[in-house]
Amino acid sequence: MASRPSSELKDDTPPGAKTLRADARRNRDKLIEVAAQAFANHGTAASLEDIARRAGVGVGTLYRHFPTREHLVEVVYRHEVEVLCNAAEELSRERAPDQALEEWMHRFVGYIATKRGMADSLRILLNSNSELFADSYGMVPIALRGLIERAVADGSIRADVDSTDVLHALSGTYSMPNSPEWHDRSRRLVRLLMDGLRWGAPKALKPQGA
CATH class of the missing domain: 1.10.10.60 (Homeodomain-like)
Known part of the structure; x- marks a missing residue:
């Protein structure tokens, strides 16, 4: 999983359950x-x-x-989605729009790496707990769309970008062959996508010193 700043884990203790002690x-x-x-x-x-x-x-x-392993996978999956979506807001505050988008895309690769590792258990959960995926469905596309809209408004990426197309390209890393080169290939894909997004952008076309 790609390195990222630590994030406080959401308290997903079921309602009515005993509150955990601090050490627990x-x-x-x-x-x-x-x-x-x-x-x-x-x-x-x-x-x-x-x-x-x-x-x-x-x-x-x-x-x-x-x-059970599936219980652990469910909690990890929810947490990974939450952290990825929160990162969009954090990066937007801290970095230039195109840099925030690029870093978030690298973190998406880390999210996909974890999701690939949980694939078998997630398939079991898909049949027994569809609510898990209903809750998270749409959160990631919304986070990406916000980052892209900010970068378009800034002029640091081209204006004809469809965030759904970008998400489909990124999600393709999920089905790439499982090999030692997977992470490197995924990072190269992010760089390639960013080169394409920046090509023809207003800031890229603006003469230096203008």
């Missing part, structure tokens, strides 16, 4: 963070025992928070 909340958040990285790097081969060890807790603690 920290353990849970660490497990989610480590699991996301493990799924991105190792996919279905990611060991729950290894995730617990790397999070600094016993495997019993992992199973108290996440009784």
Whole structure:
């Protein structure tokens, strides 16, 4: 998963459930963070025992928070979508519009890497918990559209950009062959897309010093 600033994990404890102690909340958040990285790097081969060890807790603690692998995958998936969408707002505040868009696209690749690693469990969840995908559907396209609209208004990318086309191009990384070169190929795709988005943009056409 691509590196990114830490983000406070959403409290998704079910309504009416007992509030977690501070140390239990920290353990849970660490497990989610480590699991996301493990799924991105190792996919279905990611060991729950290894995730617990790397999070600094016993495997019993992992199973108290996440009784099944699918439960852990669901929470990680929700968190990854939330972090990716929040990043659009954060980057928009901190960077020039085209730079914010490019960095967000790299983070999208990290999100896809984690999603690929959870593919088998997500297919199970698709059949048993369609609400999971209904809740997150549309959030990512909205985040990308906002970034593109800002960059178009700034003149740093071309004006004839359709955010849906960009999202389809980025999402193609999901079905690329699983190989050691996957991350490098995905990063090159982002650079290629950004070159195309910047080509012919008003700022690119403006003479230097004008």
